[in-house]
Amino acid sequence: MMRLKGSDVSMASSNWFDSQTILDGIRRWVEIETPTDTPEQVNKLVSLVADHYRDLPATIERVAGVDGCGDHLVVRSTWGQDQPGILVLSHLDTVHPMGFIERLPFRIEGDSAFGPGIYDMKGGAYIAHHAFRALCATADRSPLGITHMFTSDEEIGSPTSRALIEQEGRKAKYVLVTEPARDGGKIVTGRKGVGRFEVFIRGVPAHAGTRPEDGRSAIRELANVIQALEGMNDLKRGVTVNVGVVRGGTRPNVTPEEAYAEVDLRVPSFADAEEFVGKILGLKSKTDGVTVEVTGDLNRPPYEKSNSGAALFEHAKTLAAELGLELIDVHTGGGSDGNFTAAHTGTLDGLGVDGKGAHTHYEQLYISSLEPRARLLYRLYQTLQ
Structure with a gap:
């Protein structure tokens, strides 16, 4: 050769x-x-x-x-x-x-x-x-x-x-x-392969002081999503998941209707890529009345x-x-x-x-x-x- x-x-x-x-x-x-x-x-x-x-x-x-x-x-x-x-x-x-x-x-x-x-x-x-x-x-x-x-x-x-x-x-x-x-x-x-993802969450707005029971907080659901993502980190396998950007809400007295996050994934192998891309794209809402949508994929293969x-x-x-x-x-x-x-x-x-x-x-x-x-x-x- x-x-x-x-x-x-x-x-x-x-x-x-x-x-x-x-x-x-x-x-x-x-x-x-x-x-x-x-x-x-x-x-x-x-x-x-x-x-x-x-x-x-x-x-x-x-x-x-x-x-x-x-x-x-x-x-x-x-x-x-x-x-x-x-x-x-x-x-x-x-x-x-x-x-x-x-x-x-x-x-x-x-x-x-x-x-x-x-x-x-x-x-x-x-x-x-x-x-x-x-x-x-x-x-x-x-x-x-x-x-x-x-x-x-x-x-x-x-x-x-x-x-x-x-x-x-x-x-x-x-x-x-x-x-x-x-x-x-x-x-x-x-x-490592590199994946990039966006998380879009939509809840239900309400007056946080007078009608909190009417609201469904998108930010609270984002917290659930962040915990799930952070829980995917496995340093022994060389897999890292980082929530690097978050934003949401409009005012402190409004139950937040929307929240958003950007996520970075690093995986050492194609097998890991298939597993963790699937996990991230498969994230679901844990709260009635709140939707979670995740988009993205690998932008660089391992x-x-x-x-x-x-x-x-x-x-x-x-x-x-x-x-x-x-x-x-x-x-x-x-x-x-x-x-x-x-x-x-x-x-x-x-x-x-x-x-x-x-x-x-x-x-x-x-x-x-x-x-x-x-x-x-x-x-x-x-x-x-």
């Missing part, structure tokens, strides 16, 4: 993997703020990324954004597109709102470079591009074609890019995801470690050892676009930069991780076949 091209780990030029050169490129991407809900900003970065490929042996396809999201970019090497190849998945959107860069400007402190989205995941997206550019500078071409997809909506569950990811993922032989590394550089070989995924990791581990890195894999609770491909295509995630603070006011990458992580991607491009 995979083999190393001898023990040759030399690059086109060691200068290609100079950390400062790579960081300068990442800075340009970071300083264009790209909140998912600001498509004009995302598209500004999409245009810059597309420009980076115009002098390379690659074709560029720009997929127009829909439903308030930005465009997606699909870049394909001009070679190897007649057979299943390597699909690289990156996203350009971030969770930070516009103007957050005033609070978290690009800056360097010791081994850390700070900025909105620098760790999750502009750093990873950029080093994958940089590794491709380094590959194109050599006389050789990789055994397989390379397709790099940059999406605009991963941070909200990839609603407008999912079909495209699944389509390209089924055509690929391998999928490499440039989400950030975990816990000191660990590679991700499994992720990413279980498959035989092909395990073999891909072992190959990457061997390459990393040649570069002086010890590669360790981990299963994590967060979802990514790798969840959409892992069930049918060997997928390796967490190939981006090392750092910490994703989605926070101190988000940062470790500059020392740039060269080895970019070299690892380069070697994966060179040796996967």
Whole structure:
């Protein structure tokens, strides 16, 4: 399935993997703020990324954004597109709102470079591009074609890019995801499935002081629902259910007619997904005169470690050892676009930069991780076949 091209780990030029050169490129991407809900900003970065490929042996396809999201970019090497190849998945959107860069400007402190989205995941997206550019500078071409997809909506569950990811993922032989590394550089070989649900409750309003017996409280019923949902948590099985948003009622002296909640579900396996999705959708009212309606489903299937995924990791581990890195894999609770491909295509995630603070006011990458992580991607491009 995979083999190393001898023990040759030399690059086109060691200068290609100079950390400062790579960081300068990442800075340009970071300083264009790209909140998912600001498509004009995302598209500004999409245009810059597309420009980076115009002098390379690659074709560029720009997929127009829909439903308030930005465009997606699909870049394909001009070679190897007649057979299943390597699909690289990156996203350009971030969770930070516009103007957050005033609070978290690009800056360097010791081994850390700070900025909105620098760790999750502009750093990873950029080093994958940089590794491709380094590959194109050599006389050789990789055994397989390379397709790099940059999406605009991963941070909200990839609603407008999912079909495209699944389509390209089924055509690929391998999928490499440039989400950030975990816990000191660990590679991700499994992720929990993610479900999102909305709970709508309707009761009967009444004057809470003079006619309380006429009312049926939607909020009281929501409390019952919350207890049922919280009772589904099973940390030993890795199942978590979180009621993250609640609201209801109008005034303190009115028995509340309506209540609402938003729920997050995380499950490690497809069997768990089937069980707990069914339980959540099957919630019923315990109060006469009150209705409970639950809508939702999985928005990311579980990413279980498959035989092909395990073999891909072992190959990457061997390459990393040649570069002086010890590669360790981990299963994590967060979802990514790798969840959409892992069930049918060997997928390796967490190939981006090392750092910490994703989605926070101190988000940062470790500059020392740039060269080895970019070299690892380069070697994966060179040796996967």
